[in-house]
Amino acid sequence: MSLATQPNGLPPRSRPGRLLGDALVGLGFCDRETVEQAVLEARLEGRPMGQLLLEQGALNGDQLAIAIAERFGLQHVSLDTLRTDVTALNGLPATALRRLDAVPIGFRDETLLVAMTNPTNVLALDDLAMLSDLRVEPVVVSREDLDVLLQRVNSLENEVDENLELESVTDEAVDIHESSADDAPTVKLVRSIIAHAIEAGASDMHFDPHDGELRVRYRIDGIMAEGTTIPRRQAAKVISRIKILSELDISERRLPQDGRTSITLDGRRVDIRVTVVPLVAGEAAVLRVLDPGTRPLTLGEIGMGDADRARVEAALSRSHGAILATGPTGSGKSTSLYASVGLVSTPEKTLMTIEDPVEYRLPEVKQMQVFERAGLTFATGLRAIVRADPDVIMVGEMRDRESAKIAIEAALTGHLVLSTLHTNSAPAAPARLIDMGVEPYLVASALDCVLAQRLARKLCTSCRSPVMVPGGHVGLKSRANVEVYEPVGCERCRQTGYRGRIGLFEVMSVSDEIRGLIVTRAPAGEIAKMAISQGMTTLREDGLGKVRAGRTTLAEIARVTG
Numbered sequence: 001m002s003l004a005t006q007p008n009g010l011p012p013r014s015r016p017g018r019l020l021g022d023a024l025v026g027l028g029f030c031d032r033e034t035v036e037q038a039v040l041e042a043r044l045e046g047r048p049m050g051q052l053l054l055e056q057g058a059l060n061g062d063q064l065a066i067a068i069a070e071r072f073g074l075q076h077v078s079l080d081t082l083r084t085d086v087t088a089l090n091g092l093p094a095t096a097l098r099r100l101d102a103v104p105i106g107f108r109d110e111t112l113l114v115a116m117t118n119p120t121n122v123l124a125l126d127d128l129a130m131l132s133d134l135r136v137e138p139v140v141v142s143r144e145d146l147d148v149l150l151q152r153v154n155s156l157e158n159e160v161d162e163n164l165e166l167e168s169v170t171d172e173a174v175d176i177h178e179s180s181a182d183d184a185p186t187v188k189l190v191r192s193i194i195a196h197a198i199e200a201g202a203s204d205m206h207f208d209p210h211d212g213e214l215r216v217r218y219r220i221d222g223i224m225a226e227g228t229t230i231p232r233r234q235a236a237k238v239i240s241r242i243k244i245l246s247e248l249d250i251s252e253r254r255l256p257q258d259g260r261t262s263i264t265l266d267g268r269r270v271d272i273r274v275t276v277v278p279l280v281a282g283e284a285a286v287l288r289v290l291d292p293g294t295r296p297l298t299l300g301e302i303g304m305g306d307a308d309r310a311r312v313e314a315a316l317s318r319s320h321g322a323i324l325a326t327g328p329t330g331s332g333k334s335t336s337l338y339a340s341v342g343l344v345s346t347p348e349k350t351l352m353t354i355e356d357p358v359e360y361r362l363p364e365v366k367q368m369q370v371f372e373r374a375g376l377t378f379a380t381g382l383r384a385i386v387r388a389d390p391d392v393i394m395v396g397e398m399r400d401r402e403s404a405k406i407a408i409e410a411a412l413t414g415h416l417v418l419s420t421l422h423t424n425s426a427p428a429a430p431a432r433l434i435d436m437g438v439e440p441y442l443v444a445s446a447l448d449c450v451l452a453q454r455l456a457r458k459l460c461t462s463c464r465s466p467v468m469v470p471g472g473h474v475g476l477k478s479r480a481n482v483e484v485y486e487p488v489g490c491e492r493c494r495q496t497g498y499r500g501r502i503g504l505f506e507v508m509s510v511s512d513e514i515r516g517l518i519v520t521r522a523p524a525g526e527i528a529k530m531a532i533s534q535g536m537t538t539l540r541e542d543g544l545g546k547v548r549a550g551r552t553t554l555a556e557i558a559r560v561t562g
Helices: 020-026 032-045 050-054 063-072 095-102 122-133 143-170 174-180 184-199 232-243 306-316 332-344 378-386 401-412 430-435 442-448 512-519 524-533 541-550 556-562
Strands: 105-108 109-118 134-140 202-210 213-220 222-232 257-265 268-279 283-291 321-326 352-356 367-369 393-394 417-423 447-459 465-469 482-486 499-510
Touching: 020 032, 020 050, 020 063, 032 050, 032 174, 063 134, 063 143, 095 122, 095 143, 105 143, 105 332, 109 143, 122 134, 184 202, 184 222, 184 232, 184 257, 184 283, 184 417, 202 222, 202 232, 213 232, 222 232, 232 257, 232 268, 232 283, 306 321, 306 447, 306 499, 321 332, 321 401, 332 352, 332 393, 332 417, 332 447, 352 378, 367 378, 378 393, 378 401, 378 524, 393 401, 401 417, 401 442, 417 430, 417 442, 430 442, 430 447, 430 524, 442 447, 447 541, 447 556, 482 541, 499 524, 499 556, 512 524, 541 556
Parallel strands: 109 134, 321 417, 321 447, 352 367, 352 393, 393 417
Antiparallel strands: 105 109, 202 213, 202 283, 213 222, 257 268, 268 283, 447 499, 465 482
16 A cells, blocks of 8 residues: 555645744744754854753653654654555665665555655665665654664564575575565565554454455454555565465465464564465465463453453353354354353363464463364364363364364363354354254253353544434433444544454353253244343343444444444
8 A cells, every 4th residue: 555545644734945943933833933043053053943942941852853744745644543564665775775874665556655754865765766776855853752763673573584594594495476475575574564563453364366466355353455566577576575484385276275373573472374375366475463472351351340250250150061152263162161261270170272273382282273284173182182081161163063063062071161152143053053954852961051252343532422212222221312432533533433353242041941942942032032032132232232332333333233
């Protein structure tokens, strides 16, 4: 995405050619007397007036940068709002950028945008134009922000050099495709894209072929956001580099492949699951970010209310039975399971898991990773776990009849079993298990609690705006007007109006009446009516409660529960 389309910068408000002092006064950063005194002192000492004002504490670095941009009719950007185009750095050595005191940050059409503190440095602009073979336009940043950008460039260069040295030692022979994918610009580009995605809080990175190029997009807070475009000359190299990192067959371009890799950022190791698929337009890659070093969230932190949490905790307090988290892919089911495991993990109990992938490393928990190519499936792993004397078993997913039947039988033989299942609602879970081949009487006897969930984007509290809606509007049970909030957009939320996500839940405790309905294969609608009459709050009702609390919006509830 070109910087021109992003709301990152503060455009100039005056024509270029003003004196810096006039710009400072016009912007209200300094009064005229302070400026005139600084001009006299700067002339006597032979120093820049702006630097003198900084040292005196009369203004800060951002104010000086804004004033410089105002003076020359240029754009100002700050690090808080800057979203750099990682391809802008490609091919430009860190040593040259340090010498020129400038960092490329994006493109506007065929022009390279370069962050600088001194946009009058014509020699630096000429050198950058020759190095990049592009027209160059300066963008003004503060000294502090430029130092941070240069530090990032240096760190990236060092990491790339270390990777190349390591690979030159470990790889005795490479073919021509692998060699081209291991050149420094390609290594730097892939590393930059992954690091940028992780810093932005993306859960997934998509590399999609389009007219010979690669279109990079990120999934942030469940919504796709534009990234950058990798030019045709590097598209194949980037896909090959991703394959090398995840130990996939670089010569195979006709079949899908799955792999894993990891990246270390600021001393933190982040795992990445990689899927490469052949499309008509070329090979596409999807990278899923998994951070095993972060702490699993609690049920309260992910948005579960007190009443629903009490139902889940009551089921977790039992010594046996099955607790299921349901919902579509990406709805936070695994997060809820990890939160539940945290509640039952005690020294007096043995906990074992079978997962694909292992998203969090849990102390005192024996975790097993599915490895289907070696024959370790959910079913085979679950059989082994049942024989290993566990008290609590977590199954990442009930994928088929075999794994579902083993898990349900384990719940009936003295084990507390936690697992996920793909259904749209909690009352639909029993029918789904029966459809998978588990006998109704086994499902009715084993199930203790089923929760369904979705993830809605949370409103940015820095810019949300109150609005009044009619009382009865889309389920808001009130005759009077109700105050809710709507998104606005600011620097903190990347102009989206949302920051982070919150869970919406419906928790169904399996009562004797519901067990009777399961045995008779009653439809999900009948089970839902019974559960609601016994106190279950539906997903939509839970979402509307969070709308009234100002945590999300009506539009989000309609999007994720519609």
